[in-house]
Amino acid sequence: MITETAPAKINLTLHVTGQRSDGYHLLDSLVVFADIGDQITASPASGLSLRVDGPFAAGLEGDDNLVLQAARFLGPQRKARITLTKNLPVASGIGGGSADAAAALRALSRLWDVPLPQDVAALGADVPACVHGKPLRLQGIGDRISPLPTLPALDILLVNPGVSVSTPAIFKALTQKAHPPMPEVLPDWPDAANFAGWLARQRNDLAAPAMQLAPEIDAVLHRLRASNCLFAGMSGSGATCFALFLPDGYSAKAAQAQIAAETPDWWAAAGKVN
Ligand SMILES: C[C@@](CO)(OP(=O)(O)O)[C@H](O)COP(=O)(O)OP(=O)(O)OC[C@H]1O[C@@H](n2ccc(N)nc2=O)[C@H](O)[C@@H]1O
Ligand SMILES: Nc1ncnc2c1ncn2[C@@H]1O[C@H](COP(=O)(O)OP(=O)(O)O)[C@@H](O)[C@H]1O
Numbered sequence: 574m575i576t577e578t579a580p581a582k583i584n585l586t587l588h589v590t591g592q593r594s595d596g597y598h599l600l601d602s603l604v605v606f607a608d609i610g611d612q613i614t615a616s617p618a619s620g621l622s623l624r625v626d627g628p629f630a631a632g633l634e635g636d637d638n639l640v641l642q643a644a645r646f647l648g649p650q651r652k653a654r655i656t657l658t659k660n661l662p663v664a665s666g667i668g669g670g671s672a673d674a675a676a677a678l679r680a681l682s683r684l685w686d687v688p689l690p691q692d693v694a695a696l697g698a699d700v701p702a703c704v705h706g707k708p709l710r711l712q713g714i715g716d717r718i719s720p721l722p723t724l725p726a727l728d729i730l731l732v733n734p735g736v737s738v739s740t741p742a743i744f745k746a747l748t749q750k751a752h753p754p755m756p757e758v759l760p761d762w763p764d765a766a767n768f769a770g771w772l773a774r775q776r777n778d779l780a781a782p783a784m785q786l787a788p789e790i791d792a793v794l795h796r797l798r799a800s801n802c803l804f805a806g807m808s809g810s811g812a813t814c815f816a817l818f819l820p821d822g823y824s825a826k827a828a829q830a831q832i833a834a835e836t837p838d839w840w841a842a843a844g845k846v847n
Contacts, residue, residue: 576612578612579612579669579675580610580672580703580706581667581731582667582671583604584603585775585817586776588600588601588778589779597714598714601754601755606707607845609729609844612676613658614680621645621652622653623641623655624657626656632663633663638657639674641655642674643675643677643696651681655680666813667813670697671699671703675704689704698715698716701716707847709721710755727817728820732840733839734792734839738810738811747779755775765819769803773804779810794814797815797816797828800824800832802816826843
């Protein structure tokens with residue numbers, strides 16, 4: 574049996590710089606991954622099947638699950654028994670489905686001994702980034718990936734107010750489509766505090782429309798900013814927000830425990846930035 578993790582994707586910045594004639598938006602985003610995620614297992618079988626368990630499994634066992642789409646994309650007609658343990662909230666701006674698709678591609682390429690395809694964008698705009706799986710700058714509609722040098726070490730806390738947010742609805746609600754990109758050459762951040770200070774001068778252009786559709790996001794950001802984090806923002810199209818902490822292995826977990834006690838309806842998970 575082969576096991577692969579599907580780490581949460583976090584957009585530390587998300588600049589929407591334009592819109593193509595097919596409606597897809599041009600992005601400029603700094604993306605990292607966390608050691609918080611879903612898990613995929615794959616083993617030999619006489620058919621192709623998917624079982625989903627875990628806290629956010631509800632409603633995901635359909636044929637349109639991105640894991641099954643990835644399996645058919647990699648090996649039409651091939652067979653495997655796949656399980657997905659769904660720990661990440663669904664439709665929450667941390668690319669859970671895309672991360673699952675990327676983990677399924679990795680697991681099945683090992684099981685079936687076939688190479689990973691070069692171009693996986695047909696599975697979703699975030700899938701190329703999730704296949705890369707390390708800090709990156711994402712441009713185009715998500716298809717242009719530039720690896721980033723090692724970032725300062727950071728701990729991270731992810732918090733979702735229990736509201737699912739539709740990515741297409743947020744893009745649709747975005748009124749101004751052309752915002753400035755990040756600087757062409759990104760700085761060489763010497764430490765976590767300097768990196769956090771730089772992030773505070775960047776943007777997530779989807780935050781305003783997301784907050785209009787899901788006002789709970791504002792409460793999450795306020796709560797995170799009241800912790801001793803270095804920086805807090807919203808990931809992707811929301812509603813999950815992140816807070817970055819010094820990598821002491823303690824502060825992010827302490828904030829998570831406090832938030833879980835105060836607002837048990839919110840999902841909160843602490844870990845490291847990978
Ligand atoms: C916004 C981002 C930022 O990383 O993340 P999430 O909030 O989904 O996590 C991604 O671009 C989401 O990627 P992904 O969720 O794979 O998107 P897709 O399934 O390909 O597209 C869903 C819908 O989002 C819109 N879309 C997506 C990507 C893009 N560059 N422009 C768009 O306009 C389109 O309306 C599209 O039909
Ligand atoms: N394995 C999967 N995990 C989560 N969502 C999935 C999966 N497969 C298909 N989906 C569908 O994809 C949509 C987007 O989910 P998700 O990838 O979690 O969003 P986001 O990228 O905003 O975090 C959901 O509405 C869900 O129905």
